[in-house]
Amino acid sequence: MSKKLRIGIIGTGGIAKAHVNAYKKLPYVEIVGVADVIAGKALAFAQAEGLTEAAPFNSHTELLRMDLDGVSICTPNVSHHITTVDALRAGKNVLLEKPMSVTLQEGLDMTRTAKESGKMLTLGFQPRYDPNMKLLQTIVQSGRLGNVYYVETGGGRRRGMPGGTFINKKLAGAGAMADIGCYSLDMALNTLGYPRPLTVSAYTTNHFGTNSLYHPEASKFEVEDFGVAMVRFENDLVLQFKISWAMHMDTLGPTMFLGTDAGLKVLPAGTGPWSGVWDGSVGSITLFHDEFGGHTSTPIPLVEHQLNLFDCKVHDFAEAVRDAKPAPIPGDQILIQQAIIDGVLRSADSRREVSVELPE
Template identity: 65%
Template sequence: MIRIGIIGSGGIAGMHVRAYKKMPDVEVVAVADVVPGRAESFVKQHELPEARAFDNHLNLVELDLDGVSICTPNVAHHRTGIDALEAGKHVLVEKPLAVTLEQGIEMVQAAKRTGRLLTVGFQPRYDPNMQAVRDIIRSGQLGNIYYVQTGGGRRRGMPGGTFINKELAGAGAMADIGCYSLDLALHALNYPKPLSVSAFTSNHFGTNPIYHSEADKFEVEDFGVALVRLEGNRVLNFKISWAMHMDSLGPTIFLGTDAGLKLTATGIGPWSGVWDGGIGSIHLFRDLLGHHTDTIIPVKSHNVDIFYEKVRDFVVAIQEGKPAPIPGEQILINQAIIDGVLRSSALGREVEVHIPEL
């Protein structure tokens, strides 16, 4: 039986516990939350009669646990993650990896030092259509991929609370939904390292009371765009928005010397248009027998519970001694780009990106 603890008992923790409860070989034995009484309420709400409740995560990681799900606000990922790893627990941390690049580096170093798993919660990877796109890109049929455009925009889709507090979240739209867009593109490309970033960010909507009820508390970006130079003589055009006067920021595209691929996201309505869901359409553009062709690649209908699969993969990795399903080393590159975006925007110029050898 795999014994799991959960740190943080907000909305995302409920999704974790529901996934774990579907697994007969897993037992959730502890929950911790810094708000007094909240963990105890969570244990009762989710009918975990054998689980212990704590107000301090250090009490939780002292228990005999195999793994820990970290479901705290972004700012606490770093400390709770390192404490769990150093206590000998495997860790599944929700995205983003951390608030800063330096914190992410320390988390990855802690995983290497302790020999524990550090995996990050990017459930869209488990969508069969996302996997098909990855396979197309990696097959080489696009030739040399030299340009990628990714990201998305919501007509209106700004959260509040901890998401808009810079100290707690670290970043806004970039960390919340931009990280999904980056993972879509970078994972398909086998995560090439970024070299430099030239970016612009703004928060015209979040700080305007016409558009946001917590405008006086809004401290992060609601829009960002960046040109990212990648190793291998590639360039990434990255753009994201929580709110805008537009229906779309365009599709995700991969331009190669032999073919091009265009993807659109699923979903309709003001909160759609970003890569935290599935794929709506896939088009392959190439020349065939002297003709310009546009091949529609059918999108697979499926009933895969991608969140469950993410959590299950973590459990299987623990049981079978496998590597981290979505390793922190990869997502550190994702974090480095977001860090570069924020630095570049603040300085008003291009910045270099350095990721140390770990």
């Protein structure tokens, strides 16, 4: 195409800078507008990022009146629903930062609006672009493990609790489950082909977040900093999901895929108190299997790469818009994990197993 893609940025927090940097690397893209609800912030952001041709706005609705091919939505969680729905109804394709929404009903509204508008809604899960995440999916879906009947995923930071909007229930919807748990769920569910969940039994706590010894905003802390859940799926598959922003432990263990013919153990990359969750790359993959009547294990060689995964997700969105391709990470898929997180919170509140509410 000869005409450049016209892109708008909604929300000018730290993550918006990463979107801008990625778009700048694409010669067929121009950022023509920036919006933020805080007066003057859009203009300051555009100036700071060298977006001399981008018009600043104090509301996303003003930005959406422009001739745009797509928008990156980089707002706090509470704004994801309204900005996404408004953008889709205005005929714009949407790249939305995670998590998808505050509530399951909001997520349903967003995916329905995407279908009705005929526009793309794609979610920003950049770890999917790691070649080793793709390798993991290839191994599992090749049938090498046989029938996969149990999966364990999640992760924990020894200390890694955010503040501000992240700990306000009305603004964030959930805490660690939505913030870093969404990556763990996507890593496991995408590997499995996003099976349909049936029930959830869960437990959550916020012992650390509400303790002033561990968090400076303890009096304002309203969400979970730890959670664990057993999720049942169709085809007699179960998944143990566990996540923590803070704990007196170095790890919550590896991700595991247990199959009738073999098992797979996966460790995340990185070290230190903020590592141990699936928001980055793969550290190692090991296949456990029997050969000639004996137990053995095989390290799976990792794919070496220098990819900037964040750039990959932005580039994939832009290319999908340019070439009229399907959404790279469609909202319909991520709605499934929204339903699981919704089930986790309902189960933890009621102290019983609950059904996952996901319409056909």
